[in-house]
């Protein structure tokens with residue numbers, strides 16, 4: 001692969017997401033080699049190929065912090081489809097990966113797929129046999145036998161959790177995922193399905209091999225238990241209280257926001273009437289909780305939870321709930337990469353990192369809806385769409 005120079009009106013560069021005007025970057029062997037401030041005055045022989053993106057804004061490739069490859073909310077009865085056979089789920093995963101990549105998602109964090117579909121696809125993508133985001137995977141999501149988790153598998157007692165944790169680790173997962181609570185329609189009493197002992201075992205197994213843990217956790221006692229057990233990342237947090245915001249902040253844990261499941265009415269019509277009504281009723285509570293988590297300064301990533309091609313909309317919701325544009329952009333790029341422990345590889349436009357890039361019509365630091373106007377996608381320096 002030769003060298004490529006990409007020019008753009010604006011490049012949002014570095015860990016600080018600083019907007020550089022009339023800038024350019026040099027790609028060598030799939031990596032960002034150098035950034036230039038004055039694109040107009042560069043020598044013409046600097047690179048083998050020059051791509052001039054004109055008035056576009058170049059941002060780091062987006063990272064979906066909460067995805068499921070074989071869960072596709074765009075389909076009818078998408079939850080029932082989680083019982084499909086392995087081949088069917090794998091075919092679906094290949095399709096959703098393609099769709100996500102062209103929408104600008106160059107990396108996806110997978111929070112549980114059955115049959116190790118995510119582990120298989122991570123390898124196939126790495127070897128170039130399938131096209132899609134680079135994957136950060138958790139393998140089999142672990143839930144309690146009486147608890148929530150359409151994509152998780154049932155477990156009872158610490159030793160069953162330990163067994164699957166170890167099998168996940170043996171398969172080479174990047175982190176472990178457990179399910180503590182239901183999703184929406186969960187108040188006034190938020191059930192929690194895992195015991196502290198079960199949580200402790202999972203954290204212990206993860207730490208013993210230096211990987212992290214994530215928990216599907218809406219709120220309630222379950223959230224307190226997760227923090228106490230040392231879970232690194234809390235997913236969803238729809239019902240987090242002000243006191244819990246303080247606890248999570250002080251414990252320096254990550255949260256991942258997946259706002260559509262509470263805020264997107266279209267999606268709610270896909271759920272049972274009971275869940276739909278409950279959610280509509282609780283929308284106000286959830287918005288207030290999420291807003292307080294945002295103003296409380298929790299470090300966060302943003303995820304779609306299987307709403308493929310929907311990351312830009314999730315980002316829009318988080319802006320609407322009070323986050324500033326830069327932290328929202330960070331939540332799908334720089335900070336998302338930190339959350340996934342891959343910031344030495346991707347997540348920002350920095351020399352030495354992979355040339356995972358997205359060109360937009362408009363600057364998301366000024367108008368977050370620009371994230372929906374993807375005009376080009378590059379992954380490891382390869383042009384995916386343009």
Ligand SMILES: [Zn+2]
Nearest residue numbers: 066068111305
């Ligand atoms: Zn999920």
